[in-house]
Each structure stands twice: as C-alpha cells, then as structure tokens.
Amino acid sequence: MMRALRRLGTVVVVAVAVAAIIAFGLHDQRVAEPSPTLPATPHGYLGIYDPGMPASDSGLTAFGAQTGTRPNVAVYYSGWMEPFQIHFAQEVTWRGVVPLVQIDPQGISLAAVARGRYDGYLVSFAQAVRGLGHPVIIGFGHEMNGNWYSWGRGKTSPADFVAAWRHIVNLFRTWEVPNVTWLWTINSLAGGPGDAAAPKAWWPGASYVNWVGIDGYFYYQDESFQTVFGRTISAIREFTRDPVLISETGVSLAAGRAATIPRLFAGARSARMLGVVYFDANGYRDWALSGDTPALAAFGRSARAFGRP
Numbered sequence: 001m002m003r004a005l006r007r008l009g010t011v012v013v014v015a016v017a018v019a020a021i022i023a024f025g026l027h028d029q030r031v032a033e034p035s036p037t038l039p040a041t042p043h044g045y046l047g048i049y050d051p052g053m054p055a056s057d058s059g060l061t062a063f064g065a066q067t068g069t070r071p072n073v074a075v076y077y078s079g080w081m082e083p084f085q086i087h088f089a090q091e092v093t094w095r096g097v098v099p100l101v102q103i104d105p106q107g108i109s110l111a112a113v114a115r116g117r118y119d120g121y122l123v124s125f126a127q128a129v130r131g132l133g134h135p136v137i138i139g140f141g142h143e144m145n146g147n148w149y150s151w152g153r154g155k156t157s158p159a160d161f162v163a164a165w166r167h168i169v170n171l172f173r174t175w176e177v178p179n180v181t182w183l184w185t186i187n188s189l190a191g192g193p194g195d196a197a198a199p200k201a202w203w204p205g206a207s208y209v210n211w212v213g214i215d216g217y218f219y220y221q222d223e224s225f226q227t228v229f230g231r232t233i234s235a236i237r238e239f240t241r242d243p244v245l246i247s248e249t250g251v252s253l254a255a256g257r258a259a260t261i262p263r264l265f266a267g268a269r270s271a272r273m274l275g276v277v278y279f280d281a282n283g284y285r286d287w288a289l290s291g292d293t294p295a296l297a298a299f300g301r302s303a304r305a306f307g308r309p
Contacts, residue, residue, distance in 0.1 A: 037178065040211070040274060046070075047278065049076070055088075067296050073099075074097050076099070080103070100138075104149070110163070111160045114166075123171065126175045129177055133179065137181045137211070139183040146194055146196045148192075158201035183247060184212055186199040187214075189231045190227060190232070192216075199232075199235060213247030217252070219252055226267065245276075251264065261295060269307070
C-alpha cells in the first residue's frame, strides 16, 4: 500500500511539472548562462565514492578517519527516474561537503530526452536541487566516449548525446537553478573495461559545461599519471580550456598502491587539476583501500601534499 502511494505521489509531481511547462510555454525557452557556482581552484577538491552512498554518508566519515583527510566532494550515481537524493545532499552539505551526482540514462533514448519526453522528471529533479540552496555538481551520461554503457559510443550517437545534454542544461536554466556546476565526464583514452574514443564529438559546447571530468584507473605498476591521463588532457585542450577534475580514479593491488598513489596526486598537482575523486569500491577491480594500511597512509600524505588537508 505504501509503495502504491509513493508511486501515486511521483505521478502527481511529474504531472504537475509537465502541466507547468505546457502552461507557461517554457519547453524551448533559453536564458542566460549562469556563472559557475564553485570556484575553479586548482588542487581544491578531494572527493570520495563509497558504495553505501547515497543511502548513508558513513563511508565518507570512515574514509576520512582512515586516511586523516577531509574530503569535500561526495559522489553518488543516480539511476534514470531516480529523484534527487535530498536527504543525502543535506547531510553532506551540513558538513561542508559538495554532492556530486552522475545521472545515468541507462536503457533510454537520448533523442527522447532531447525531445522533452522526460521533462516532468527533470523538472522535479531541478526543483529539488534548487531547493537544497547549496552547490551541487551534476554530470549526465558519464564516460559516453566508451562503448560499455547504453548511452555510449556505438549505442547512442554523439549528436543525440549533445542534444540531450543541452536540453537538460537549458531546462535547469529555465527553472532558475543557479547552484549547479555542470561536469562533462569522459573516460581516459588509456582504456578501461572497453575502448574509449577521442571525446570531441560529444562536446556540448563551452556555454553548456563548467568543468571537464576524466575517469581513469591504474591497473599495473608501470603506469604513471601521464600514461593514464596525459593523452586525454591533451585531447581536451584541443577544444576547451575548462578546468579539469579527476572525477573517478582508483589504484589496483597489481599497480602497487602505496607507490602509485603518490604519483597520482603529484601528477594531478603538476597538471593543475581541480582535484581527485577516489572510487573506494571493489567491482571490476579491487579499488577499495580498506584494510590496506600502507595505501591508506600514502593516500593521506599525498592528499595533504596535493592541497587538501
């Protein structure tokens, strides 16, 4: 019964939002681009993803305690039609941490997104973000230049991705959501679970992006910051000077964590990256640092040298 009531409530919210769009003729309205809401300070951000997020922020606290750091970005991945996790966002915001939401359009048509089919959902999401009243970093369809997601290369055209991205940003602007920093996230050209292509075809344009994110991981001992991220940074600089965040990274056991983590942070500092977001979870590889005392200590020392205490 409660589940049915929740579904009914969601339908009502979506219906009201769609009605508002129709009534006020806002579907294709364009408004001026807002300024980025977060300072683009090199070395200013240390982020963490824990698999317990967004149900709980306890992993954020535990990671900070284990590494002696104070992360100021907390990541979660949002399924399509999933509402903005306002309780999680409030919890981390109260602690001075910025929520970073990667919206994943799994199994849907991006052309339909661009046509406005999902505007009711997107309006309710936008209103919830505005209601938070604090900065939120939002990405959409991350790693689209890879071939492993339904919205990625070979499964969705770059033109449809760009149209969907622009539509979403324009919708947030129409509904006057000033507290979003838009993060356009690509996969490293060094590889991953599949092949990644040069990212330029998916670029929405400078007026639709605040920051660029790069997802890249260390699999083997002979890898350096340059081999994992260097080629990708060069490719990005061919078409934008936007600040860059290492938006997802991890170091496997095979890569020699205690030795590689300092190279990760030193390279990010030398390249003047905005920050580093660590994917502290196991899955495709053993990225989680829990229980690895030398790696945790190396992470803490490296993060402090990078610029985040």
